[in-house]
Structure formats: structure tokens, C-alpha cells
Amino acid sequence: MIRAGTFLLAVMLLLAIPAPSDAQIYRWVDERGVPHFTEGIDSVPQRFRATAVPLPLRSAPPPAPAPPAAPAAPGAAAPGASAAKAAPSGTGGTTIRFTPGQRILVSARINGATSVDLLLDTGADRTVMSPRVFAAAGVSLSRGVGTGSIRGATGTANVTAVPIESIEVGEAKVGKMVVISHDIEQSGIDGLLGRDFLDQFNVNVDNAQGVVTLTPKK
Secondary structure (H helix, E strand, O other): OOOOEEEOOOOOOOOOOOOOOOOOEEEEEEOOOOOOEOHHHHHHHHHHHOOOOOOOOOOOOOOOOOOOOOOOOOOOOOOOOHHHHHHHHHHOOOEOOOOOOOOEEEEEEEEEEEEEEEEEEEOOOOOHHHHHHHHHHHOHHOOOOOEEEEEOOOOOEEEEEEEEEEEEEEEEEEEEEEEOOOOOOOOOOOOEHHHHHHHHHEEEEEOOOEEEEEEOOO
């Protein structure tokens, strides 16, 4: 079992294997104790189907349609002409309050609609979310851009890298990210908010006051 805070996140991305987009997500554990997540009971090896567990789905409103793009100003570059190659960047800012000495929990939204509770982890290279979050957001794991393994202090598990449109924490937002689908198996937590999001901001942690401030980098 991989626990929060133990991730070294040595993620090796391989070719993704497509899965049915409308299938239920199942969690099963192989003979070595490594958890796996697949879509559809038919994707679970026969000898493990009796112990496979369907993951609960949390209802979430569908993402609102994007507003029409404003006309480009004369002489301006066409939309996407240069941004297509740009790395994700943070916009907006926010203040997160926590109890000093306790873990920092963050209420976030993915794709502008689905609410998630994430553990802020400055030691995690990548943002990690439970497979049930993607199901609630209507994002199929078959959209994954790669599969591989993730290593932590307590073992190794297979994971899928999944693209999403955005992550928002208050007014702080990063778009077009690839996050890791994996269940960290801690009650009340949907995943980890890692440095791929946090590095897009100036992050100030005031442990005495119990305040984290995110401000966009210039």
C-alpha cells in the first residue's frame, strides 16, 4: 500500500492500453499485494474477480460550456499560435488556512466542476488523484497518456497518467495538466496536490499562523 507523504514518484510512463469509456472502475490486488485499477470486471484477471471491488462514484455537475472566445485584436497572434507549446502556468492566487502542526488539506476543483479534497504535499513531484475522481468528472482512464509504476516507502503500484483541463484552488488555477491516477487509501482524502501544480506559484507556508499563500509567478 502506498501512503501519502511516502511518494518518491519515480513514474515510468509506458504505452497506455485503451479501456471501455463507460465501464465501472474496479480495484483489485494481485498475489504480491500490489493494487491495480481497471475499467470493467472483464479487465480483471479471472482469479482476482471474486475480490475485485467497484469504486464508488461521487456525483458532480457537468462542466459548464466554455464561453465564446473574444475576437482577437488587430495584429494579435491567432489563438493558440504560441500558447500550444507553452508550459502550464498558474493564474490567480489564494490563501489556504490549516491547523498548525496538522496536515494541510486543500479543497480543489478539476475541470472547473468536480470537487476534490487533496493533501498539499511539497515532497510529491506529481499530483495524484483517486480513480473515483476521474469517474465523477466524466474523465475515462482510457484517455490516459501512459501507464507505469509508482514507488514509495511501502511498495510499488501500477498507475495511469491522465490529462485534465485544469485544477483550481480558490482563485489559483493551472490548466492542461497530466496527473497520476492512484488511490492513496486515506479516509477523507482524494489525492495529493504536488509540485507540478505548486511550482507554478510562489508558495509561502506560515506554520505559526496556519496559512499557505499562493501567488502567481511573474
